[in-house]
Amino acid sequence: MLKISTATREDCGTIVEMIRGLAEYEKLSHLMTATEADLERDGFGPTPRFHCLLAKWDDQPAGFALYFYNYSTFKGRAGIYLEDLFVWPRLRGKGIGKALLLEVARIAVEEGCGRYEWQVLDWNQPSIDFYESLGAQRMKEWLPMRVEGEALEKMAEMARKK
């Protein structure tokens, strides 16, 4: 039986394990360095940087959805961005992922958010089809850009020299 609840500080160990599971699935384990203490600090301190739902199946941790708020300057309203959606492989096919995805949509509407967004790997056609069947649109024209590590330090340095 499925139960979805808001994660608490005590769940951080379980969540870190699942993030590790997600990193393995994406063959990106070498990039996964987050610790339980990181999640406790960033999700359950005075200024939470994320929110998390935990799914249990027969009282065992089954999956999670981790999100934070973004902002639409055109709508003048906050939105929700879903960073991670994960279900342990052995528990897939039971509708747990879908239930988590929908539950975050419910929270978005309840909180008056104008949008609900996430990203999907562009070769993951089954997921894209599934999301589109729920009314999600592909923002095909938009290309995500990222700076990190040394390149980010260098940009900061350029700003300091101005």
Next chain:
Amino acid sequence: MLKISTATREDCGTIVEMIRGLAEYEKLSHLMTATEADLERDGFGPTPRFHCLLAKWDDQPAGFALYFYNYSTFKGRAGIYLEDLFVWPRLRGKGIGKALLLEVARIAVEEGCGRYEWQVLDWNQPSIDFYESLGAQRMKEWLPMRVEGEALEKMAEMARKK
């Protein structure tokens, strides 16, 4: 002369005007419904949903950079997402946009953020080239997905019926 400062509640009228300018530039004016009151509520209340830098050129509003925090579950650290970067057309070519972009990078590093991210229109090659020259990477494989309006209400309804 360029001056960049943190926007205050009193700047919301100026910012809304510039968001309108951005919407016009993107030929999306029909989607721009945000008001000054929206920005005051969401950016300057007890839980700010965004942060904003204002650029002035010779004491006149010239541009803005609006950002919020996202989260990397792999790094276990917050990051910065730049939602809008805008400079009035008549003031372009003076390095104001670059100065705003770099200043947000400086804030990201100062606050210990692991990443700095934004999106660019995939046909905007001059901007893509410029961002890459600063060390930004194109996250080519990632496709942004969005649900809003009726589709979002419908997803929330499905969650309620579970």
